[in-house]
Amino acid sequence: MPPGLDNLKHIVVLMMENRSFDHMLGSLAAVDPRIDGVTDALSNPDTTGASVKPQPLAEFQSQLDPDPDHHFPAVDLQIFGGDTSPARTANMQGFVKSYFNQQEDVGHSQKIMYYFTQSQLPVLTTLALEFAVFNRWFASIPGPTICNRAFAHYGTSFGRVDMNPIYINEPFKNIYDRLLNANPKHTAKLYYYDATSSTMEVANLLQNEPELFGTYQQFLDDCNSGNLPQYSFIEPNYNDHDSDSGEEVANDQHPDHNVQAGELFIASVYNAIKQNADLWTSTALLIVYDEHGGIYDHVVPPACPPDQFTASANDTGTGQPFAFDRLGVRVPAILVSPWIPKGTVVSNRVFDHASIPATITRFFLGSYSPRSPRESNADVFIEPNVAPVDPARNLLSLDTMRTDCPDFDV
């Protein structure tokens, strides 16, 4: 069996907020043409009809204010360019128009096309170039945070496309309960940054199972002591606040929060794992964003097998129901492990957040049911450690662990 899979005991998922692939990693197309990022051929029309190209002018803060709309109707406009006809096709031509709707300022609306340079984001771009970057990881829904994060926990949003609480009254268990109730029992934890930041999974997990949660400091302690659970899900700090240790700046990268603070946070998670040699050998870290936040990306989200739920025309706000048969906009996703060859680019395979519970379930539990149709059809980013392992799909493929992985000075 591949030693990377043999050694793998922990999977950590860090889910950041509201940035698209092109916005964060698009610059890397110039470094490695296999990475499907920004090119000169891309553009969006503004409301005057002028062509607006992506430009490397993104700023860490105070640029995307107001927060770009990323609720279902706005994302529909972004993806379909305003075409509401039955025979429409997705073209990713409505981002500037959508942002214009918020302030009716043509100049400001063009900023939705801006992206970061490689040197601005030394953490994210280094990890993408050093480990495995996914060319086709999409948000699960063309909509906002809460319903997209639900896919990471449950493999479905139970029919929701909005920010309302998702109350589970369905047979699909969250990934934590699956692991904790398995025989033999597995271990899992959600780490929120601190109680003042808390979690976005309030309605079910925090309210009914608060024992699932720990703080980010506990994550650091668990890494240091070698007590990390088999599965960890980390939430960033969602707000600026004071704490006993001083000022805590939001590090979720949600506009208009500071992007550099998020870079530091990502590096901190990486360092915490890497500084424990045993943990580094036995852990895979997935860094992924919950959705694109209304920011431009050029890849058309593909259709997918529908879920067993349908959002009504009233709930979508577009006048049309949604069968969860199309993915959301593409987001950055990077898998980190010393068993991954440097410069791995995962192309020609499609992932979304349902791939998270799908992967965790298959790797730790093997077969499991019931699971949502969307999760059952989702691809996995780590192969089950069961013969035969397909070498073409196994990302942790090295025979010998790397010793050249970078360190971050935080």
Next chain:
Amino acid sequence: MTLIHVPRPDLKIAMNPDRPVNALLKAQVQHLHGAERNLPVRHRTDIYINAIKTEGEAAEYIRQVTTAIHEAHKAAAKKPTRGIAIAAVASDGIPEKSKVSRKAKKRSPKKKTGSTT
């Protein structure tokens, strides 16, 4: 091994608890408000969430309710009626005087911490 320097943001610019609450934090506050209504009375805050306008105000409410949820579950776990819904603990026969006493004990440190946010 390469050591990569990670620049730090300027806190004077990045930190702004007076920033208006974004849609995500509004939703989080609403969800926590829903959860708070299911807590035993003695664990609830007296914060009127419609008056929350800034990130700092939202943060303080989020902290109080998150802490209260954990405290309510710990309190329920100590009861012999373990496994019964938390809501049932609200009317669990604790003498009224005792409830008031516990409430007063809980609130004191919260106000102190809240003044620093």
